[in-house]
Amino acid sequence: MRSCDSCSDPAVKVALSGGTRQVHLCYRHAVEEALLDAPLDEIRTISENAGYPVNGIMFMFEAVARAERIAGVSDISWAVIRSARERFDTSSRYVLRNWGIITRVDIGKIFLALVEAGLVAAVPGAGLNDFDTQFTLGDVLDAP
Numbered sequence: 001m002r003s004c005d006s007c008s009d010p011a012v013k014v015a016l017s018g019g020t021r022q023v024h025l026c027y028r029h030a031v032e033e034a035l036l037d038a039p040l041d042e043i044r045t046i047s048e049n050a051g052y053p054v055n056g057i058m059f060m061f062e063a064v065a066r067a068e069r070i071a072g073v074s075d076i077s078w079a080v081i082r083s084a085r086e087r088f089d090t091s092s093r094y095v096l097r098n099w100g101i102i103t104r105v106d107i108g109k110i111f112l113a114l115v116e117a118g119l120v121a122a123v124p125g126a127g128l129n130d131f132d133t134q135f136t137l138g139d140v141l142d143a144p
């Protein structure tokens, strides 16, 4: 897994700088370079209020946006797990843990903050208590 050239977070975007040199960028720096479209100001506000890093929230935003169908808490969790595996493969557990996304409750907190900010649609029956489970994401991410 490559790290962002501007910070130490995982890179999610490769671009050419000066036409020749490859640069690797995380979500936040890719948006700042206009290589990725995301509502950075709103996500910064969520980050300050919810206490998760900007890149973790952008990852969640992307995971939900890419999901085919979100009808309940398990769809949201699976969207996050699927997206993590696609983006970060075997480093998923490490990356999410570094962002403080460790349990489903963390997913719920960020998801509900995105809903509150109007960035994703609300899902009936997906209140914070509905995300509560004993399983950590690591258990699921490490499973084959």
Ligand SMILES: [Zn+2]
Residues within 6 Å of the ligand: 004, 005, 006, 007, 008, 009, 025, 026, 027, 028, 029
């Ligand atoms: Zn970066």
